[in-house]
Amino acid sequence: MDEPSITALKAAFLRSQIRLLETPLEPSTQWRDILPEPEEGRLSDKLIQDLVAKVNEKVKQHNRLIFSTQSQRHVAEQIESLHWALAAADSERADLDTVGVRRDADLTDSEFIASLPQDYDALHLHPGHEHRAEQEEEGEEEERGRDDNGIRYTRMREELLSLSQQRDALKGRLAQYRHLQRLTEPLREPQVNIQPNLITRLGELEKQMGRTGVLVDRVTARLEEMGKIKRPRLEDQPKAPQTDQEKLAQVMGRGKLG
Numbered sequence: 424m425d426e427p428s429i430t431a432l433k434a435a436f437l438r439s440q441i442r443l444l445e446t447p448l449e450p451s452t453q454w455r456d457i458l459p460e461p462e463e464g465r466l467s468d469k470l471i472q473d474l475v476a477k478v479n480e481k482v483k484q485h486n487r488l489i490f491s492t493q494s495q496r497h498v499a500e501q502i503e504s505l506h507w508a509l510a511a512a513d514s515e516r517a518d519l520d521t522v523g524v525r526r527d528a529d530l531t532d533s534e535f536i537a538s539l540p541q542d543y544d545a546l547h548l549h550p551g552h553e554h555r556a557e558q559e560e561e562g563e564e565e566e567r568g569r570d571d572n573g574i575r576y577t578r579m580r581e582e583l584l585s586l587s588q589q590r591d592a593l594k595g596r597l598a599q600y601r602h603l604q605r606l607t608e609p610l611r612e613p614q615v616n617i618q619p620n621l622i623t624r625l626g627e628l629e630k631q632m633g634r635t636g637v638l639v640d641r642v643t644a645r646l647e648e649m650g651k652i653k654r655p656r657l658e659d660q661p662k663a664p665q666t667d668q669e670k671l672a673q674v675m676g677r678g679k680l681g
Contacts, residue, residue, distance in 0.1 A: 429506055433499035441490045447479045536587045539580050543573035 427435075450471055451457075529535055 429503040430496070430499045433502045434495055437490070437495045437498060441486055441495070444490075445483060445486050448475055448482070450475055530583065533587045533591060536583045539583070541577075541580070543576040
């Protein structure tokens with residue numbers, strides 16, 4: 424069901440008020456006791472009723488003439504027109520005063536803080552805001568209030584920028600410290616991560632070096648054995664038979680020596 428219009432609501436209100444005006448008048452039951460006794464004598468009840476009836480009839484005629492259905496409709500339409508005119512004016516003023524910062528803007532974001540305009544008047548999206556403000560007839564108090572807003576905005580913007588820069592610097596230092604923490608992570612438990620790598624008595628490294636020394640000795644001994652098998656001594660090898668010339672040369676050589 425559609426909601427009734429402003430004209431319909433105001434017309435219904437006017438009809439209810441006119442019905443109240445059309446309510447017949449009734450004389451008070453105590454009016455005789457309140458008023459002094461007239462010199463001409465008391466008025467009869469019938470005369471009073473006739474007078475009241477004539478007054479009620481005049482009131483009805485007046486209401487039908489002044490508060491006709493057409494007049495009621497016309498007044499209701501005028502009220503609606505005035506309402507929408509005021510609403511449009513308020514909307515236009517609100518548009519002129521609209522600023523570029525949303526109500527849900529994240530004022531903790533460094534990029535958003537850096538994007539805030541330096542001047543307070545630059546906040547307004549409508550280009551005619553400054554011109555309108557100059558043309559409006561404002562009192563000294565309103566003008567002073569606007570200046571105070573500009574001063575407050577400048578101070579708060581500078582404070583936000585300073586805090587944002589300090590926070591960014593702290594974030595950089597925190598990232599550096601976390602990197603150093605990762606580098607020094609093996610030093611957290613020296614008994615587990617460092618001690619086994621030191622040459623200490625009965626330590627892991629000493630045991631490993633001992634095992635390595637034994638292995639080297641075994642390999643060396645094995646290589647020596649393999650060298651003896653592959654390279655026998657020359658005197659143990661059989662000599663090749665001599666030829667007749669070699670034998671003759673050997674005999675002649677011995678004769679010369681004798």
